[in-house]
Amino acid sequence: MKKVFWGLLALIGIGIAFVGVRYSQLRTAARLWEGPVPEILSEKLDKQADTMTVEFTSRIDAPIAAVLRAFSEPERSAEFSTIVRYSKLLKSEGNHKVVEFEMVILGQPQRFTLEFTFLPEEQRVEVKTVENQLTDFSGEYRLAPSPDGTKTLLTYNGTSKDKVKLPIPLALQKSALRETFVSTIQALKKGLATQGQ
Numbered sequence: 001m002k003k004v005f006w007g008l009l010a011l012i013g014i015g016i017a018f019v020g021v022r023y024s025q026l027r028t029a030a031r032l033w034e035g036p037v038p039e040i041l042s043e044k045l046d047k048q049a050d051t052m053t054v055e056f057t058s059r060i061d062a063p064i065a066a067v068l069r070a071f072s073e074p075e076r077s078a079e080f081s082t083i084v085r086y087s088k089l090l091k092s093e094g095n096h097k098v099v100e101f102e103m104v105i106l107g108q109p110q111r112f113t114l115e116f117t118f119l120p121e122e123q124r125v126e127v128k129t130v131e132n133q134l135t136d137f138s139g140e141y142r143l144a145p146s147p148d149g150t151k152t153l154l155t156y157n158g159t160s161k162d163k164v165k166l167p168i169p170l171a172l173q174k175s176a177l178r179e180t181f182v183s184t185i186q187a188l189k190k191g192l193a194t195q196g197q
Helices: 002-031 064-071 074-080 170-195
Strands: 042-048 051-060 084-093 096-105 108-119 124-131 135-145 152-162
Touching: 042 170, 051 170, 064 108, 064 135, 064 152, 064 170, 074 084, 074 096, 074 170, 096 170, 152 170
Parallel strands: none
Antiparallel strands: 042 051, 051 152, 084 096, 096 108, 108 124, 124 135, 135 152
């Protein structure tokens, strides 16, 4: 009986230690995304119940047409992004693309499928979740030219709705959204750099 008791106690101790280590790893990863970030000009993140409302802005030093061209190939994200391990085009019809991704966000692998709708005449790109186990999100990237047309102001507005109730602190959720946005901007800039080649 004592062996069973001590065995159970050891298992509980190991479980608590594991959760503590994982939480510490997540917090360390989240700290990388706190404070000012060069790719983010402004941000608004607000969570009500299970839905996070997000707005980010960034400046890209390229004309809108070039930015839209870079946006039009999300299946190449793995070439340009440090957090995208895998990106595969599943379907392309007209101005719609469906792409499967595997990303590492705050050190955690995540797999999901997104649908992109490209609206160049409106200078925007819509994106929404097709498949993801943890969240559903939808949003749009709006592009506006600088007065001289050489730069683009990119504004992302969207919502992220939890599908599963997870005990993830709000600060970590915000950090994950920041990391994803920053990675998108960095990937766009790298994609733009290859357009001239």
